[in-house]
Amino acid sequence: MKQPKILFVDHTATLGGAELSLIDLAFAYRRSSQVLLFTDGILRPRLENLGVTVKLVEASQQILGLRTSGGLKALKTIPELWRIARQVATEAKGFDLIHANSQKAFIVAALATLQGSPPVVWHLRDIITAKHFSRLNRRIAVTLANQFATKVLVNSQATGKAFIAAGGKASLVSVVYNGFDSASFDCVSTQAIQQIRDSLAIGNKILVGLFSRLSYWKGQHILLLAIKQLPQVHVILVGDALFGEEEYVSYLKTLANEPELKERVHWLGFRDDIPTLMKACDIIAHTSTEPEPFGRVIVEGQLAQKPVIASAAGGALELIEDGKTGLLFPLGDQIALQQQIQKLIDDSAFADKIAHHGYISAKTNFSLETILNSFDRAIKTIDT
Template identity: 30%
Template sequence: MSAADRDRPARPVRILHVSHTGHRGGAELALARLLAARPSWTAGLCCPPAGDAFDGLAAYGVTLDPRLPQLPVGGTRSRSPMLAARYLTSLRAAAGALRGSALFGAADVIHANTAAAAIISALANRGRSVPLVVHLRDLVTPESMGRFGYAAFTRLALPHVAGVIANSQTTLASAAGRLPAGARRVVLQSPSGLRERVTQPHVRDQVRAVGMVGRLQRWKGQHVFLRAFAAVFRGTDVRACLAGAPLFDEAAYEQELRDLVVELGIAGQVDFLGHVDDVPAFVDSVDVLVHASVRPEPLGQTVLQGLARAKPLVATEGGGPSEWIRSGANGLLVPPDRPDALAAALRKLADSRETRKELAAGAAATPGILSDAECARAHAAFFQVFAPATGSSLTERR
């Protein structure tokens, strides 16, 4: 290195974030929150033009390049060879589009936000020495990713990663046997829209509202929640509040839920709120928060949101939620896909303000929950590992 190079101020690391969709899913909202937290790197984002998950990020200094084609819906789970072939063709087309981006050519590090984005990025990055960091937000299993999605991800993407960020120990363990020996790995909490924590819980005398936050899709278990709610609260003035909207081909499930509340006799007690921007405010508005996924959840952002706001919480055991909740201390864990077990937990909370107070206090004392700004700093520390040896750095932004 020359003396001039040594004296030249280091520029921020240029990180290109790749998202396979611009629609509002959990992974996309987590990335948007990360980038809105004003990270210390120079951020670019390549994604498809449709969707509004990343609207407004330009105000935070993020350069957007919406050039990626939209992938076919259902390609990862299809048993149709024709649809799988069409999906693979779309992945290759997206890789070609990514290679044509000026952001791609200038990046010091590529960060793939999802499994599909990882396949696109790995295909585009072949023959280059730019490190690829992949975010593991789903369990790396055929059940979670779909048979074709799992095969494509584990064969086309994971062998080429320099590092992985997992949202829970459970998620990381699901990929352990598929990662290159030299790949760096870390477990980092995903940003959950948390600005500050509640340290002094407020627990009302009676339960008036029970809430659930999450995209309306079957495996999230809104139907389980509604059956449990009906078993405990049907015919009372207690309300069930569902925050979340369907995406892609999930509108049929929303209609199924609307039909179910009529069948259960609780149509007048259920509020379908659609997507909610201010999740902390929604969590504060309910007396009990529910997480009801029917299979192990990789992270369970609802769980973090409930704990951070010191809310009495019931969650499905297994996966990420079991890493955060000590049942009976800072929440209650119930078996998955068991409306009767969830109903018993809701009844226990409805019948005892003292139990709700104890769980709320335990939630407030839960260690390790990070604000979005703290999440950004933790991500910066990991990305620093892959920064070029000279000429760039990640420094904390004041």
């Protein structure tokens, strides 16, 4: 079957959740499509090694460093955005559509339509709220979407509802969840798991894993506070600070050095062996203090066949059936999180049952094949 020609556009070349999803999409359409990045980084060789064509349209740090909460600062970037949009329009000639993988990429792609580019699809992967987006940025993004987007793909119903609540047209929205290939989890050996646990020198202690960049809203402190009174529990924190959040990291390290927690918190930084690390854990925790648009680590934890405990908000409510495919706890409530961890420790049969049902749910609902079919159906409705 002939594939549509898609120009995938992203402003960043780091490996966040959105970019990991982009890798899957770009690889699936690699025979007819290509990726355009606004900066160079680890994403480029990762794509090229998979046979994906990648080009760069360099953007300044003024563009790349602009936060979604930047407010009026965004207006100063308009001349450069227009310049980049002209380049994107040139690169897009011959393609059927542009897939904008981030808000900055979408704004540029929307401007590119004024210069003759093909239809634009915005893959919205953020919950648009006042907490993370300034009023001006919300207005700009939603107005441009209503005017120029042919389709707004969202990574959860929660993301779609927030877009509509911000003034976005409901008719534009299609839900396309993130997809996952379970093979990397299914092939992890018992020996590799034991090597991880031996390297941590934890013996048979309970190991809880939290996989996320270190940021206050990701809630690592919630987990550390929760295990204070659980002396048999160790924690691995997989990730590091990305956006000037060193002050929060200092707070976490001060907390981890308190007598009740000392030598029970293991800092692993960014790692490539996520499946093995997750399989080495007894429990996977998701502790965001605000609604998560999707919650990639939740599905990964389920694919690792581990019981997952997650903050009860946002996309997590679509990934977990509480008490069956995982456990939920109220946002920011370390006491409730402590109780859920204790429940799994006290009842291993229950923990195994949760892990089993979570695995089946992830394999059934979020397989890469299922999500690619969903993406394909969504873009086939676009008039190119």
